[in-house]
Amino acid sequence: MTQPPLEDIIGYFSFADGWEEKYAYVIELGKKLPPLPDELKNDLTKVRGCVSQVWLWAEKDPATGRIHWQGDSDASIVKGLVAILLSAIQDKTAEQAHQFDAKLLFESLGLGEHLSPSRSNGFFAMVERIRALSSPETIHCL
Numbered sequence: 001m002t003q004p005p006l007e008d009i010i011g012y013f014s015f016a017d018g019w020e021e022k023y024a025y026v027i028e029l030g031k032k033l034p035p036l037p038d039e040l041k042n043d044l045t046k047v048r049g050c051v052s053q054v055w056l057w058a059e060k061d062p063a064t065g066r067i068h069w070q071g072d073s074d075a076s077i078v079k080g081l082v083a084i085l086l087s088a089i090q091d092k093t094a095e096q097a098h099q100f101d102a103k104l105l106f107e108s109l110g111l112g113e114h115l116s117p118s119r120s121n122g123f124f125a126m127v128e129r130i131r132a133l134s135s136p137e138t139i140h141c142l
Contacts, residue, residue: 049125
């Protein structure tokens with residue numbers, strides 16, 4: 001299963017009727033996200049600051065310098081948020097992933113208006129983990 005490009009997700013959000021439809025779409029995106037293998041669900045990949053269990057894994061292609069991301073969560077809506085974030089940064093360079101404006105995406109999708117504070121905090125905890133993994137100091141370790 002492949003994730004839709006970020007442009008398609010943004011387009012869906014702009015035309016969807018009401019938050020219930022958007023919420024269902026976020027859950028659907030999470031269902032399409034391939035599960036992270038159990039051996040990658042560990043303390044090294046766990047995102048701190050999320051109420052739900054969330055894991056992020058990154059692998060850098062040495063030939064292209066692009067990063068392939070994987071993620072998972074034990075909560076449906078959070079897994080959908082992982083899918084949205086990964087659609088934004090998938091197979092980008094470390095610099096592109098590190099500089100991605102997640103706050104603008106969060107605001108443009110209207111997530112702040114409809115997610116609980118703990119889900120919003122979890123979203124930004126994922127963003128910080130992505131930034132940490134794609135920082136110049138860390139990226140050589142991937």
